[in-house]
Amino acid sequence: MGKQQITDPHHLLFEAPRVQSFITGSEAVAEAVKRANVDMAIAYPITPQSESMHLVGELFEQGYIRDFYRAENEFAVMAAIHGASLGGGRVFTATSGPGTLRAMEMFPVWAGARQPIVCAFMCRGVSLPPSIQPENIEMGMLLDTGMLMLHAEDGQDFHDMVLAGYAVAEQPEVHLPVGVFVDGFFATHTKDRILLPPADLKLPPYDPRTAPVPTFDMETPPMRITRDPLLNKSNFISGAANASWHQEVLAAAERSRRHLRTYLGGLLEVESPKAKTLIVASGTAVSQSREALRLLQAEGIDAGLIKIKSIRPFPEEELAEATDHADLIVVPEFNAGGWLGREVKAALDRNRRVVSGPRLFGGMSMPPGLIVETIKGAMATKNRSAGGA
Amino acid sequence: MNEMSYKVLPGPEGFLPPAAASMGIELPEVGEALVEGGVVSAQQGLEKIVEKLISAKNPVFFPGPLILWNWKDGVAEKAAALKELAEAVGAKIIPMPDYRPKYPMINPAIEVNPNHPNLTIWHNKIDVCVFIGVHCHYANVALKIIRGGTSCYTIAFCGEVGHEDAMISLRGAGLSELKKLTELVKKRKGEVKGD
């Protein structure tokens, strides 16, 4: 292990000179953890997350992180990470698909307990039938757990978002868990050109004393404290206290917007903003959409792209503004439920403009031509109905 | 999109076509059959099957476990009736002995599998196929895949409530329907010869 110098997140993310490398998404996340000054990581084997957590294990061996072990199942991993975070450590873990669902009960707990945990989710199909292939239906199930949700397009995003995740999660007024989501295999196993900041830099250590809740170390007052107390007496006041706690968790997520703009450069990103036809996507569906834009441009069809980087908080206002002039909005996604389409529709007015599709799942790739077909099909339908009117 | 106008026709239909039930196609009631997504009488359904079988270049029956295995009373009779029907049509029989995906490979010349039925259809150049004795879930999955990837015309002979993803589907069909079909085929073939 080389000696690392502490630098502020802004410098690490935006100013430090970057070196180009040709690595997989799994390697990219380990590179982020290497620079994140993580105290503790806990792992459990699950495809396609395993490679990255093997590499994180090696970081432990090399001394970049201070403790690491394999726990007995994902629920236990997430509970142990919860414990480590209560103890004041900066923690990292990762899971995937069925593992996410096995640990489901813990995610709202993290958020409610205001823990700045960063967890990578290498999305895959959930049973049944069993699948280890890419699909992001698990994100649709996590939308209301209270954690912040960032969706990486590729290995570069994955790397940067893990680092940005700590910077945002640990803001005293935010102090919430951040899930960094990436589509398994499409991003984790693809080798790509990735720009890395120097390995001799790292984030400043986490300071639990700035947390909005006390640390469990018997070094922090008050002495008499339980996390989190049973606010469940059967009376109006304890019901109201419980509800207010939830409001505070929602408020903390709202407060993260400002920091997400700083560290992600915005909750969404727009390409060809003036186009009347817009694709709205997140994750690797963005990559496929970029290719679709090329195909459309080659045919002289003017189309633009909105990449949603933050799913929670969701950029409702930015999205409404960016799409206000559009008359066709297409939302391609890698899951059967179409959760992003639903989010988009719920955020916009004039829903008839929105086509929720194409949707691919079960491990299927999304040919860019399919997005083009969807757009042309929707245009044809519109022209027909316009002609008929 | 007007969902009610959806037609269940031979493919290949798109990259990942939807299940017909998600496009508004409903299963037939007792005494009815489905033809290309529309409801007709059971008798019309039978006649349409005969028409398709007789005009096919390479019609093939895909019997599933419920009829291939002599596992309960009544199966042997149905099996015999199916053989007779296939002979009357001049169709081949390719079995679907079970439902597990066959990896690393299947011999598409001699069997069919619900997880990758297209391998068998492509290999044998089947233009009309009939599912019979296949548990509904696996039949539906297979019929949808076939519609997605091939131009094969699919017929489903169902002892339960039918299949939207087949181009023609009977419900509550059993021994008597098999016999009726054989009769109709023989009659039609006789007519054809008579011309």
Added chain:
Amino acid sequence: MNKPIFQISPGFEEIMPPEYRELVANGPYGKGFGVSDLGSYKELIEEHPLCAGCGLALSIRLALASLPNPGDTVIVGSTGCSSLVFPQVALHNIHSLFGNQNAVASGLKRALKLRFPDKVKDVVVIAGDGATADIGLDMVMQSWFRRENITTIMLDNEAYANTGGQESGMSRQGAVLNMAPTGKKFPKATLPEVAQAAGCAYVAATSPAHPRMLEKAVRKAVLIAREVGPTYIQLFSPCPTNYKFKPQETIPLIKQREKEGIFRNQEYISDEAQRFLDSLEEARKK
């Protein structure tokens, strides 16, 4: 042929793929075959995709050949290398999730008892060490506490082999594996002792290096589970791929471990189970 479900409908014998015809003509159902008959009948496992020299594959093959009544046995498996074998097995078998095999088996066994009160339906769990001793340990032990009439067979390859060779609760202390890059810090879990304490009527630890011992253990375990209570078998099944030894060394390695005293074959049988076996033996003699 003791059961109609293994018969091909008349007229379809010709069109059935050869492996099915062979299974019907020459399969093990109702014939009372055992390990010694291997090589002379059509086995329950078709071609499987596990690695060359896989100790776990050999354990499964021997365990299936040892079932006292394969025609009425339902297997519950779990995620792992073994779940790649089960699609090729000619028995009803269930893959549910990772680690919940004994919970699934509990519900299954009780429901089969309800549906077939006059028949014996053996429910056998076959799963790896990750599924049994780590992620599913609570459900494994609770099924023992509840005295469920099921047999649990653990295929112990001392790692999570299917996800790329991570350390498991059954790995040996000091083993350097993925997710244990500085060596495992705590000893191998002592499941046979745990099983005994948790109420198993029969417990055995052995390996495919002793096929006949393995066979006897499986038979006893399944028979005892029918009448007396839960039973547990642990089969040491080394993994050449993840422990990086040559495929031909799988069996020699077990023997080496035995010689060094690191691995020992063991058997525990409760008094009640022993009396039950004795009664079976007496009935057989009569």
Added chain:
Amino acid sequence: MSEKISIRMSGLGGQGAVTAAHILGAAAYRDSLQVTVNPFFGAEKRLAPAESYVRISREPIFERGEVLYPNIIMIFHPHVITLGKCYTMPFFDGLREGGTILINSGTPLDLTKEDRQSLAERRAKIYYVPATEVAMQVSGTELSTNIAMLGGLYGIRPITTMKALEESMMERFGGGKFVASATTAALDDAVKEKFGKVSQMIEKNMEVVRKAGESLTEYSLS
């Protein structure tokens, strides 16, 4: 290299299609080309069909996942076609106009009339290379079949400089950290055991590349 090339490599588990994709991709990266490498894993073991994908271009590449419309298809084992040991079927579906097919075989395969016809319509070119034979002959192990397939590819069309290819192999086998499946790691060990020194192995592999390039035959579709 003017346009984007999308390569689909189909083989049987254990033949090194994934490794070949990594070596080719890393070589292109060394030559400052835009490149992504996408291996795909199922729960496969030995002899199961396996595929990997490489996309190379001068323009940025965004799309990922399966290469559904390849302009080069590399077939590491004839069984992929003759026994349907690949479920990306019908096998030649999606091959782009003027595309190339490279098959590991000493003699032309018995392609169906329909396949020949549809390939001819697409002005496809088919090449054969006895990759396993060359691997055995030159390096004494069939584990170099994947390298010989790369040799065949370079014989048709030098995708990168030979220097980049050699350096890429050095990087792959030179003991550097590489994320691979456990089975691949075991095979790596077998290869390394075979040649005492990495440099010796690379030398042999480069010879495999050259020899395979010379052993190409083009098959006429007309």
Added chain:
Amino acid sequence: MIEQKVVNPEFLFFTAEKKKLFMTGSEAVREAIRKANVDVAISYPITPQSESMHLVGDLFAEGYVKEYFRGENEFAVMSSVAGAAMAGVRVFTATGGPGTLRAFEVFPTWAGARLPIVCAFMTRGVNSPLTIQPDTIEMAYLLETGILMLHAETAQDLHDMILKAFIVAEKTDVHVPVGVFADGFFVTHTKEALEIPEPDIKLPSYDPNNSPVPPMDMESVPVRQMRDPFVMKSNFISYAAHASWQQEVDAARERSRKYLEKYLGGLLETENEDADVLLVTSGTAVCQSREAMAAARAQGLSVGLVKLKCIRPFPAQEIKALAAKAKAIIVPEFNRVGWLAKEIKSVIDEPGKVIGAPRVYGGMTMPPELILDEIRRVSR
């Protein structure tokens, strides 16, 4: 145990004579299960579900349920229930809040394996902070798991929906699990008047041989059979098979609509549907809305009510048509995120009409006055 006669489901639901009883929601569950001809029930303690599963245990002791035990945790319970269902019997269980999340991984597998399990979800808040009080947030998590989701307004609904759920779930063309959701405490612990059939009749037993997938009993063909195998090799065809399987599960959910229409009398129910302002909601938020509507109408305001009985499949077309006529749509909910409002917004043409309020959670009650305030605001 009294002698029970098997009757056809329609008779039990619609024709059988009913008697009036005053009981809690938990007791209503017991009365439903008493007549449901359940083979196996498995329980795990969690508030507020426990009472109902104690009572189901009593039914086991009396002989109405054939097998019953306490599992070790909710994940195990849901797994055991799956094992029993695969063996071909009718099963019932219940959970709530944190228990739902503990077992979460299992729910999509029930749907994917086409198991007609009926599970009652007595909804409550999930941690943190810890609460046992009513809250419907768990429903948001379950929307894409493939299970059918019915939402009971009252104990009467809970009783009726559980019985009907078995019949819909077990239709060959449906054959997916049904979750019957009832807001904890507000329904489970409230005593109210019910009208239910006498306990001397019961539903016909489940026949696994009409299942779209074979039971795992070594009595059904095929013999070589794995439930449910990995359709996950890395090639186009196996991805397509996996995708088609998911589509089929979704299709099964679609096919349930006609049975739900028949047995529930529609996926939704309306009152004054031509009004300017529509209250659209589900569960006990409907009760509160009824009070608010009455108060508003007394003040001369034009207010209607849409009670959603079924959340999955979602009555999208029906809502879209109703929404087109309304000037404003108010969606009161018992959770912090407003998942129902989002559902509604995403299926109508003008989501701007939707007011996702009031939202009450953490165990708080929703005074009808709060809804009335919203009505007044939009009626201005």
Added chain:
Amino acid sequence: MYYAARVAEEKCTGCKICIISCPDSNVIAYCETKKVKIDAGRCKGCGLCVSVCPKDALTVSQD
């Protein structure tokens, strides 16, 4: 191109230990001649049979 086990018939005594030490089903069969034979097409060439044969009757080689 793959390795497979082979039997030297003259050395085989038909003790079957190889059959019950093979991780793959129906690869080594017991024949009428009371010796074993190997289905080379399905043999993965692991050599476990070689390691247990008391008569050194088995070898693994490439076809």
